[in-house]
Amino acid sequence: MNKNQISIVFKPFYVIMVLFFFNYTSAQQNYVIDQSPNFWDKVQFGGGLGLGFGSGYTNISVMPSAIYNVNEIVSLGVGLQFGYLYQKNYYDSFVYGASFLTYVNPIPQIQLSAELEQVRVNTNYEATYYFPAYSDNFWNTALYLGAGYRTGNVTIGARYDVLYNPNTSLYGSGFMPFVRAYF
Structure with a gap:
């Protein structure tokens, strides 16, 4: 050819x-290309509830918050915290502050979390045979890493303060169970 x-x-x-x-x-x-959704379409409001009870010990926390769903896996947000701690015959304490939140859902049923918390603590100690009554006011920082089971809008799980120090930390334990819901 x-x-x-x-x-x-x-x-x-x-x-x-x-x-x-x-x-x-x-x-x-x-x-x-589809237009991206409105900012407020990706925002959820809700928060958490923390309850801890022991022998003469009470810890009640209410934590309203708002999160922004970056995508189906990652959410970022801010929260407020109000709490009450009580140790029988020892002290009572009021706590208030704010936190920054990060939630990761590797699969829809599992939620991993990281929460940086900065709170103000106002504590009143009761008088004992050896010490007079007194008050102590200070700031406390905590970094919680947690995991929970998620079903719908509710997550139930536990978190641990990796900065926990039994001599200086606000709480009696670094471990804290939680229930949180977002709508």
Whole structure:
């Protein structure tokens, strides 16, 4: 086959290929991208409730918060905290502050969390045989890492303060169960 014969045989092939690619690129140009949802469509409000009871010990925490769902896996948010701690014949304490929240859902049923908490603590100690009554006011920082089982809008689980120090920490234990819900 000479050059002219090859050109005659492959010319229709080239024309079909050009038309195919032209049609493909034209289809790409007409593709419409969905508009991203409104910011408030990705915001959820809710929070958590913490309860701890022991022998003469009570810990009650109410933590309203708001989160922004970055995607189906990651959520970021802020929260407020109000709490009451009581140790029988020893002290009572009021706690208030704020926290930064990060939630990761590797699968829909599991939620991993990291929470940085900064709270103000106002504590009143009762008088004992050896010491007079007195008050103590200070700031406490905690970094909680947790995990929970998630069903619908509710997560039940536990978290642990990795900065916990029994001599300086606000709580009697670094471990705290939680229940939180977002709507």
